[in-house]
Amino acid sequence: MAYLPVLFLPICFLFLGAGPGFTAAITLEELHLLMNQNYKILEEKVAKLELALHVANQSAGKNSIFRTCRETRVADPSLSSGMYWIDPDGQGIGDDPIYVFCNMATGSTAVPHDSESPTDVGHCSEPGCYSRAVNYVASNRQMQALAELSAQCYQSIKYDCYYAPLELNGISYAWWNDKNGVPQYYWAGSSNSVHTCQCGIDGNCVDASVKCNCDVAAPVQLFDDGFVTNKDVLPITRLNFGRTQLETSSGFHTLGPFECSGQVVVDGMPSSCEELWKTGHTLSGLYSVMGVSMVESVYCDFSKLPYESGFQKWIGFVDVKSSPVYFHVRNSANGFNQLFTPIPFGTEKLNVGGGMNITTGIFTAPRMGKYFFAGSGLGDFQSNLTYSSRLYVDVQLCKNGERIGVGVSDELSSSVWQTETFTVQVTVPLQVGDQIWLEISKITQGVSLYGNGFLQFTGFLLEEVISDSLKVRN
Numbered sequence: 001m002a003y004l005p006v007l008f009l010p011i012c013f014l015f016l017g018a019g020p021g022f023t024a025a026i027t028l029e030e031l032h033l034l035m036n037q038n039y040k041i042l043e044e045k046v047a048k049l050e051l052a053l054h055v056a057n058q059s060a061g062k063n064s065i066f067r068t069c070r071e072t073r074v075a076d077p078s079l080s081s082g083m084y085w086i087d088p089d090g091q092g093i094g095d096d097p098i099y100v101f102c103n104m105a106t107g108s109t110a111v112p113h114d115s116e117s118p119t120d121v122g123h124c125s126e127p128g129c130y131s132r133a134v135n136y137v138a139s140n141r142q143m144q145a146l147a148e149l150s151a152q153c154y155q156s157i158k159y160d161c162y163y164a165p166l167e168l169n170g171i172s173y174a175w176w177n178d179k180n181g182v183p184q185y186y187w188a189g190s191s192n193s194v195h196t197c198q199c200g201i202d203g204n205c206v207d208a209s210v211k212c213n214c215d216v217a218a219p220v221q222l223f224d225d226g227f228v229t230n231k232d233v234l235p236i237t238r239l240n241f242g243r244t245q246l247e248t249s250s251g252f253h254t255l256g257p258f259e260c261s262g263q264v265v266v267d268g269m270p271s272s273c274e275e276l277w278k279t280g281h282t283l284s285g286l287y288s289v290m291g292v293s294m295v296e297s298v299y300c301d302f303s304k305l306p307y308e309s310g311f312q313k314w315i316g317f318v319d320v321k322s323s324p325v326y327f328h329v330r331n332s333a334n335g336f337n338q339l340f341t342p343i344p345f346g347t348e349k350l351n352v353g354g355g356m357n358i359t360t361g362i363f364t365a366p367r368m369g370k371y372f373f374a375g376s377g378l379g380d381f382q383s384n385l386t387y388s389s390r391l392y393v394d395v396q397l398c399k400n401g402e403r404i405g406v407g408v409s410d411e412l413s414s415s416v417w418q419t420e421t422f423t424v425q426v427t428v429p430l431q432v433g434d435q436i437w438l439e440i441s442k443i444t445q446g447v448s449l450y451g452n453g454f455l456q457f458t459g460f461l462l463e464e465v466i467s468d469s470l471k472v473r474n
Contacts (some may be wrong), residue, residue, distance in 0.1 A: 064091065065085050065087045065097050066087070067086060067087060067088050067089075067090070067091075067146075067149060068146065068149055068150065068260070069084065069086060069100065069107055069108060070108075070109070070261070070263055072084055072086065073102070073104050073107045079102075079104050081102060081103050081104045082104075083099055083100070083102070084100065084101075084102045085097045085098070085100075086098060086109065088142050088143075088146040089141055090145075091282070093282075093303045094141060094145075095141050095142050098137060098142050100112070100138070101257070106261055107262075109259065109260050109261070110257040111136055111137060111146070111258040111259075112136070112257050113135055113136040113137065113235075113257060114135045115134045115239065115253070116254070116256065118160070119132065119254070120250070121164075121241040121252070121253060122244065123244050123247070123249065127172060127173045127174075127242045128173070128174070130240065130241045130242060130244070130251075131239070131240045132238065132239050132240075133237065133238050134236055134238060134239065134255060136235065136258065143179070143235055144307070147231045147232075147234065147260060148264075148306055149278060150260035150261060150263065150264065151261065151262025151264055151265070152229065152260070152261060152262055153229075153258065153259065153260040154227045154228065154229045154231070154234070154259055155227065155228050155234050155236055155255070155256055155257070155258050156226070156227050156255070156256030157176070157187060157188075157225065157253070157254070157255050157256065158223060158224070158225035158254040158255075159174070159187070159223060159241075159253050159254075160222075160250075160252040161213075161221075161222050161223060161224070161251050162221050162248065162249060162250040162251075163217060163246060163248060164217075164243060164244045164250060165212075165214055165215045166195070166212050166215055166241075167212070168217050168243065172185050172195065173241065173242040173243040174240060174241040174242060175240050176239050176240065177236065178233035179235055180233070181237065183240075184228075187212065188200075188201055188227060189226070189227075189228070190229045192230070195212070196211040196212065197213065197226055198225060198227075199212065199213050200212060201226075206222065231260070236255060236258075239255065241253065266278055268290070269289070270289050271290045271291070272298070272312060273287065273298055273300035273302075273311055273312035274306040274311070276300060277300070277302060277306060281302065282302050283302065284300060285300065286298070286300075287300050288318050290466070290467060291467075293465045293467050294317050294318070294320070294463065294464075294465070294466055295317070295320040296315075297318050298312050299313040299315055300312055301313075320464070321367070321461060321466070322466060323353060323366075323367070324352050325353035325355055325365075325366055325371075325461035326350060326353065326458075326459065326460030326461065327348075327350055327351045327353075327355060327356035327458065328456070328457075328458045329345035329347060329348050329349065329351070329458075330345060330346070330347040330455065331343065331344070331345050331346060331377075331449070331451045331453075331456075332451060332452065332453060333451045334448075334450060334451035334452060335380070335449075336449045336455070337393075337440065337447065337449065339440050339441070340440070342360055342361040342398075342439055343395075343437070343439060343440070343449070343457075344358065344359060344360065344361040345358045345361055346358065347453070353367075353461070354366065355459075360437075362436070362437045363436045363459055364433060364435050365430040365431065365433060365435075367465075368430065368431055368432050368464070369429070369463050369464035370427060370429050370430075370461075370462045370463040371427070371429075371460065371462060372425070372426075372459060372460055373397060373426055373427075373457075373458070374423065374424070374426075374457075374459070375397060375407065375425075375456070375458075376422065376423045376424075376456050377421070377422060377455035378419040378454045378455070379391075379392070379393045379410065379419060379420045379421075379447060379448075379449065380448045380449065381411045381414075381417065381419065382417055382446060389412060390410060390411075390412060390413070391411050391444045391446075391447050392409065392447070393440060393442070393447050393448075393449065394406055394407070394408050394440065395409075395424060395438055395439070395440055395441070395449070396441040397426055397436065397437075397438055398436065398438075398439055399434060399436055404428055405424045405425065405426035406424055407422035409421060409422035419450055436459065438457055
């Protein structure tokens with residue numbers, strides 16, 4: 001990345017008389033403040049010029065602004081650590097890019113702010129009587145996007161204290177405000193349930209009865225430092241301290257930059273627009289994602305961030321099958337009348353997926369999902385039958401030996417030969433390995449099923465539980 005040189009211009013002060021008695025004077029403190037203000041103005045101008053140069057180079061196809069330092073490093077492993085432009089909420093959309101420090105050895109991103117130097121909290125007595133807002137070089141939206149993209153975020157904080165407790169006798173004199181302005185009373189780790197510092201977590205505070213060294217409230221120079229690691233509440237937006245009213249009391253706070261590193265890992269097929277966004281998708285449109293059991297279609301608006309309304313809109317289901325499963329078989333033989341025996345089929349018209357065994361007449365589910373099955377045929381009632389006033393044959397559809405559907409063919413006894421159709425249909429969820437077949441459950445003497453292609457059995461996979469198939473393949 002090209003950098004523009006920072007120009008340090010001499011500051012000239014001209015004091016001109018404005019008539020008799022006019023005097024002008026400036027203290028060293030005022031001069032120092034004025035120089036700092038001029039430096040910040042120049043720094044802002046240089047940053048704007050550098051961004052304009054970067055955008056011009058990008059338009060000319062010379063470079064791109066990536067979302068994180070990690071993505072920048074992946075794009076060009078030869079880069080050294082330093083200040084770079086990144087655009088966490090997406091290039092060309094959302095807020096302006098931000099100027100951050102990239103540690104190219106680790107790929108971490110550090111967002112600077114105006115409270116990184118040790119700062120004296122002065123003297124005051126009430127809880128939080130000293131309060132300082134923390135101003136970052138990035139917008140809240142950009143820092144939120146950076147946190148969403150990163151595996152972890154953290155921020156260091158140190159308080160040098162001399163008779164200046166953070167908490168004393170159950171009263172909190174110091175706290176920090178999170179990204180939403182909510183007061184937080186812990187100074188290390190990620191648990192906001194208790195007031196604690198790093199020494200309290202490690203169990204090595206100077207006094208075992210307290211959770212922070214500074215809480216000893218003794219005329220001894222002490223300090224507490226640590227890292228706040230709960231990225232859901234970072235960055236720290238305000239620092240508040242108190243109970244430094246004694247002339248001998250002192251407190252100095254030092255807040256590190258907002259840092260993020262790593263990348264959120266998305267295993268397998270993305271299940272949401274958020275996971276697509278985290279893996280680098282930035283073009284809004286329709287996408288297929290993995291739902292609870294099926295592939296779903298969603299519209300992703302990548303001009304927004306995952307927590308913003310309208311980021312994802314559900315469209316519907318996508319009929320995706322890992323492999324098709326369907327069959328159609330017929331019985332060419334005649335006169336089948338065996339009870340509770342899977343009906344065999346001699347002719348295979350279709351058998352995609354290999355689930356149907358025509359010899360045994362048993363279908364075995366190769367995929368988990370919802371299936372449709374249908375059987376149909378003719379009951380064969382000969383003309384010389386006089387065994388009963390009603391002749392019948394019941395054909396049932398079985399799942400693992402249990403009836404899930406039944407079809408009936410019947411006629412009244414007659415001196416003429418008769419046939420009557422039966423049908424049985426069912427939609428049923430199956431696990432891999434479940435078995436389906438047709439069998440006769442009831443039949444009157446002398447009745448049989450008519451063959452010659454009239455006895456048919458068909459089935460197909462309606463809706464696959466694709467998530468289960470993905471697990472099997474993985």
